[in-house]
Amino acid sequence: MVVPSRRRAVTIVDVAAHAGVSKSVVSLVLRGTGYVSADKRAAVEKSVQELGYRPNAAARALVESRSRVVGVVLHDLRNPWFVPAVEGLNARLAANGLQMLLGDFRLDSRGPGSLVPKLLEMNIEGLVLVGTMPDSPVLREAVRQVPTVALGAPTGPHPSVTVVTNDDVAGAVLVVEHLVGLGHHRIAHVSAGRTAVGSARGRGYEQAMRAAGLDEWIRCVEGDLTEEGGYRAGLQLLVDEDRPTAVFGVNDMTALGVLSAAEERGLSVPGDLSVAGYDNIPVTRLRRISLTSVDNASRAAGEKAADLLLDRLAPGPAQPTNQLLVPVLQHRRSTASPPTSR
Numbered sequence: 001m002v003v004p005s006r007r008r009a010v011t012i013v014d015v016a017a018h019a020g021v022s023k024s025v026v027s028l029v030l031r032g033t034g035y036v037s038a039d040k041r042a043a044v045e046k047s048v049q050e051l052g053y054r055p056n057a058a059a060r061a062l063v064e065s066r067s068r069v070v071g072v073v074l075h076d077l078r079n080p081w082f083v084p085a086v087e088g089l090n091a092r093l094a095a096n097g098l099q100m101l102l103g104d105f106r107l108d109s110r111g112p113g114s115l116v117p118k119l120l121e122m123n124i125e126g127l128v129l130v131g132t133m134p135d136s137p138v139l140r141e142a143v144r145q146v147p148t149v150a151l152g153a154p155t156g157p158h159p160s161v162t163v164v165t166n167d168d169v170a171g172a173v174l175v176v177e178h179l180v181g182l183g184h185h186r187i188a189h190v191s192a193g194r195t196a197v198g199s200a201r202g203r204g205y206e207q208a209m210r211a212a213g214l215d216e217w218i219r220c221v222e223g224d225l226t227e228e229g230g231y232r233a234g235l236q237l238l239v240d241e242d243r244p245t246a247v248f249g250v251n252d253m254t255a256l257g258v259l260s261a262a263e264e265r266g267l268s269v270p271g272d273l274s275v276a277g278y279d280n281i282p283v284t285r286l287r288r289i290s291l292t293s294v295d296n297a298s299r300a301a302g303e304k305a306a307d308l309l310l311d312r313l314a315p316g317p318a319q320p321t322n323q324l325l326v327p328v329l330q331h332r333r334s335t336a337s338p339p340t341s342r
Contacts, residue, residue, distance in 0.1 A: 010053040019047040070098050070309065071119035071146075075131030075153075077104040079225075080253070080281040081298050082130055085151060088302030089128060096310055098125070105133060116142045126309045132196045133157060147312035151305040152298070154196045162312065163322040164305045166296035168197055168278075171327035172204025172248070173211075174294060175276045178329055179246045180212045183337045184274065187214070188244035190223040190233040190254050198225070201250050201278060219244065223254045230257020238265045238273070245273065245338035252277035252284050252293055259289070259334070270336035280330055290333035297325055 012030075016023045021040050028036050029044040036044075047053070070093055074082055090100050101119060108115035116138050119127070127146050132153040133139055139157040142148070150156035150163045179187050189205040192198025202220065209218050221236055223229035230249055237244060238261055249255030255277030259269060267273045277284060280295035308320040 010051045012053075014051060015044065015047045015053050018051055019043040068098050069122060069124050070100055070126045070128060071116070071122075071124040072100045072102045072128045072130060073115060073119075073133075074102070074104050074106075075129075075133055076106045079131060080283070081152065081251075081279045081296075083282075084299040085130060085302040085305075088299035089130075089151070089306050090302075092303045092306030092310075096306075114138050120145060126313055128305055128309060129153065129156065129161070147309060149305045149309045149312070151301060152197075154200060162308050162320050164301055164308060165322075165324060166301070166327055167324050168200035168296075168327075169204035169207065171278060171294040171296060171329075172201040173208040174327060174329040175248050175278070175292075176205055176208030176212070178292070178331065179248070179274060179276065179335065180208075180214070182246075182274065182335060184246040185214055186217050186219075186242075186244040186338075187246045187248060188219040188221065188237050190230055190237075190247060190249045190258060191220045192225045192250040192254070193222050195225070198250050205248060217244075223250060223257070225251055225254060227253045227257040227260070230254035231260045232257070234258035234261025235264070238262060238267060243273075245340075246335070247273065247275050249275065249277045252279045252281045252291060255291055255293070255334075256283070256289070259291075269334055272339060274335040274338070276335055284330075284332070292332045292335040293330050295328045295330050297328075301325055 012023055012026050016026045021044060025036055025040055026044050029041050072086065072089065093100060101122065101124065103115040105115060120142060124146060127142060127148040129148065129150045130152055136157065143156065143158045143161050148156065148161045150161050152165055153163065154165055156163055176187060187209065189202065191202045206218055209215065221233040223233045230253065234257060237247060247258050249258055255275050258275050262269055262273050269275055276292040278294045280293040283289060284291035284293045304323055308323065311320040
């Protein structure tokens with residue numbers, strides 16, 4: 001078998017020769033700095049297009065002593081909350097001349113090697129950890145080497161990490177107060193076990209129930225932040241006449257699972273059962289679903305994470321402080337007064 005020869009990459013010298021200008025002029029045009037006449041700029045841009053020149057990022061990083069790359073590691077790519085958060089993060093980084101390299105920690109942990117050391121080998125300038133990461137010596141070591149921001153997690157893997165997260169306790173309180181205001185007493189919670197987010201939202205649920213004098217009605221069933229986990233928990237909750245009149249899912253995917261369980265049990269929402277979630281992911285806004293949920297401003301959180309990382313990358317001793325974002329409840333058709341009070 002004949003292996004085709006690899007085409008030699010076009011260099012800045014080739015572009016200069018083709019455009020009839022010096023190498024330094026080409027460099028100024030590509031970097032967008034310094035003065036270059038309109039004719040020479042047009043000639044360089046035409047040569048770049050005709051020759052198919054692509055800048056060598058590695059070479060530029062060596063010259064500038066910086067990569068202009070930020071590593072972004074997601075806890076689990078399947079989480080819909082991450083989408084607008086990463087969009088906000090990317091938009092703010094790109095506006096400041098930085099590029100993201102994105103990876104999924106969950107997927108990488110199943111294969112050989114490690115995502116984070118690979119990112120460090122690429123000389124990333126900073127790191128953003130999205131979601132609650134598992135305890136990992138690899139992460140603890142990485143955040144000591146580069147400025148790091150944790151997005152959407154109550155804490156980072158090391159005290160040096162700057163955190164941007166939602167006030168999950170306050171958000172859960174908003175849900176319970178909303179349901180109590182509608183007349184519900186039997187309000188159950190599908191939790192997320194010992195996860196940091198789940199623990200905070202569970203504390204908010206219990207705090208609000210006690211504040212409303214509903215200690216005897218506190219009931220938690222453990223889920224796992226997935227639709228399937230919410231479905232299983234819903235089937236467990238909705239089995240007899242003493243079932244709750246309202247269920248608060250630890251996140252929207254959990255609440256969607258509860259909706260499926262309610263349908264299987266022959267219960268209407270919100271006629272027989274009110275259901276609320278948390279995160280306000282796009283699917284909750286569909287008219288067919290119309291799920292009451294807590295909006296924790298995921299895109300704004302991503303933008304804030306980028307701003308904090310840029311502050312950490314800037315010269316000077318000042319370090320940004322952790323940011324706790326204020327949640328807002330979005331009331332939709334999945335919650336109403338309980339049937340006994342109508």
